[in-house]
Amino acid sequence: MEEVSYRAKSTLVSVSESMFPGISTSVAGKTTLRRGLGNEMVSSLPLQVLMFLNVIYFPVWLSILLMVTWFKFALLNYLYKFVLTTVLVAFSTIEIVRLYLGYLGNLKERVPELAGFWLLSVLLQLPLAAFLLFNTDLILVPIETAADIIMFIFIVAELFIGFFSLRTMTRHQAYRFHLQEITQMSNLEGYVNKAYSPDLETNKVV
Template identity: 45%
Template sequence: MDLPEALRRRLEDFSRTVLFDQSGTRPSTTENDAFVQHDKRVLSSLHLQMSLYFNMWFFPWWWISETVMLHLKYPALPDYYKFILVTVLILMTLIEAIRLFLGYAGNLQEKVPELAGFWLLSILLQFPLILFQLFNEAILIQPLERGVHIVLSMFILTQALYGFVALRDMVRHTGRQFHLRQFD
């Protein structure tokens, strides 16, 4: 049993204005505005959000294990590696906090600049730093370090891939909305 067209249209308008549109204004009836109103797809990436969530809970364990391992091997390291590893630990901690914040804000609020900043920090800073710690044998890599570095590098790699896809989709959607609003 189908609803009459007039009743279905009124229910759609009611649900759109009362349930989904928090401003309380009625959507306009022009063709372009109607398309923009109906095109409220969720663009945030579930895969990226899940990876960010688990990374947020894993990072303190990575930091604790990295700090303990650095403390244990510190006397055996040359002076220049002592300086480098302490600097890398401080940089990675700051970058990871900023990166996770930008990832959450960019993905959940569907903001392109924040998501782009997250993606750039992941690719240009965090991934090379974790690869340095993972593959440089001169820093006396311990088995626990290798394990947590592998897990963190997998988080960063998957977030970079899913972040790129989410960023591409958000940019395309924003571009389409911009072109549609030019005709008003």
């Protein structure tokens, strides 16, 4: 009976640990609270929601742009036919890569991927979206303009939130790196710092 209880307890702790990393650890049947210094999650929920909605909206936007381009293509001159085709292909390809990097960087807390997502947004997607939205030589129609405005808002919002998320994640990674260095140098496992011990009496000045 004791063995069954121990297995059930171990299973519960294992499931809890996989769902909420850092919540607890089980050693030899004894569950102890983990301090989790530097292990808190810093993924951005607002950024994740924005990217989720962006992933859903992107096929809708692309369908509208392709349909409108099909009808107005004959009205464009040769230069803008080439430019519009190139911009749509480039925008669609970059958007897929950008959202993939954003998902990977935010969920797995990877700074390089999140930085790549932010750089693609500010250097490529924002200028391309502005070109599709504000260039009147493309013979814009109302449904196309409405679709481009929504996409432009998505990119701008992701830029602002992504910047703060990237800054927070970078600081957290640096903090965790320094904490690991201190732990390795001082061999802190099982060590109690007396300066922060609640049982330490108030130091007396001699």
